[in-house]
Amino acid sequence: MNKKSLKKKVSVALVAFLVSSSLFSMKSSESKVEASRVVNICIDPGHGGTGGRNLGAQYNGLSEKEITLKVANAMKEELSKYEGVNIYMTRTTDTEISLKNRAAYAASVNADFVYSIHFNASTGHDLCGSEVWTSGFGSFYQKGYSFGEIEENELLNLGIYPRGVKTKLGTNGDYYGIINNSRLFNIPCVIIEHCYLDQGADLNWLKSSKDPYTILGKADATAVAKYFGLSSSLLKVNYGNYPKNNVVPPKFPKGEDLTNPTVCKINSAVRNKSAKNITANISVKDPDTMIIYYKYSLDGGITWSSVVGWNRALETDTVVIPNPNNSKILTIRAYNQYDLTADSLPVIMK
Ligand SMILES: [Zn+2]
DSSP states (O other), rough: OOOOOOOSSOOOHHHHHEEEEEGGGSOOOOOOTTSSSSSEEEEOOOOSSSSSSSSSOOOEEEEHHHHHHHHHHHHHHHTSSSSSSSEEOOSSSSSSOOOOHHHHHHHHOOOSSSEEEEEOOOOOOOOOEEEEOOOOHHHHHHHHHHHHHHHHHHHTTTOOOOOEEEOOOOTEEEESSHHHHHTTTTOOOOEEEEESSSSHHHHHHHHHHHSSHHHHHHHHHHHHHHHOOEEEEEEEEEEOOOOOOOOOOOSSOOOOOOOOOOOEEEEEEEEEETTTTTEEEEEOOSSSSSEEEEEESSSSSSSOOOEEEOTTTTEEEEEEEEOOOSSSSSEEEEEESSSOOOEEOEEOOO
């Protein structure tokens, strides 16, 4: 596997983390699990196995199959501090298990939810942030989306950029095997892609923290506790009345967004030669999903910056773009939640 470490000029603006957090603000209350019932949680550490198979993403000395197990162990340890919960794991060692057998194991322990733990990588090695994948079907979508919003908020609190809750359909139901097989056993399931292993912004987060996998596992456990309304006398928390957004189950299975953003336009761009930057007013739009990032090019689209967080509450925003060589040309590329893009026309500045 490629172990390129990429130097990036611009990281995702932290301000966008904070702005986007309003998206995950909690509104009305959904149905709550009865306090008396014991919840069965199945944690699925993604990948695993020897002989060079099923390793998951391998970048920068990080092996997905190893760190998913570390996060899962930390998640289990934290969750075990709560009352009324049984925790099961599909694997506790470096073994290869089929996705169907993982789901079958979850069914055998009467799991209420399957949490599949993963890390991400992109072909262009240029993306960053977390995402949660859920089933596109009815109540499975509803439960996964509802949990996913809480999970994304927990990761956002750690400074990881939220790419949102997503769905993808395949020929036989949900595209992702663990989600589809769990659904066929009547168990809601999400895949938590915590962050990217192949790129600067997320890699910096992983490397700047002393024990990132324990931190991530605790965040996952907290999200589960909030979703199920658990309480812990040990941790002195009670999420019994934790509010959840009211997610409406889709009438028809919900798949991925297959179309590019429809608008990416530079309304105005002003060069500040002494400050070596550009103040640009930009409009972006995607009728299906959110715009989550933009990139810019200062050489007519030959080279591009790293992704920069877009304030997804807005269709038009004013941004300041570094322009170290006082370039006169600016192009913007908008990314939707499924990483489909649209480029603006290049603008020539005075
Ligand atoms: Zn994975």
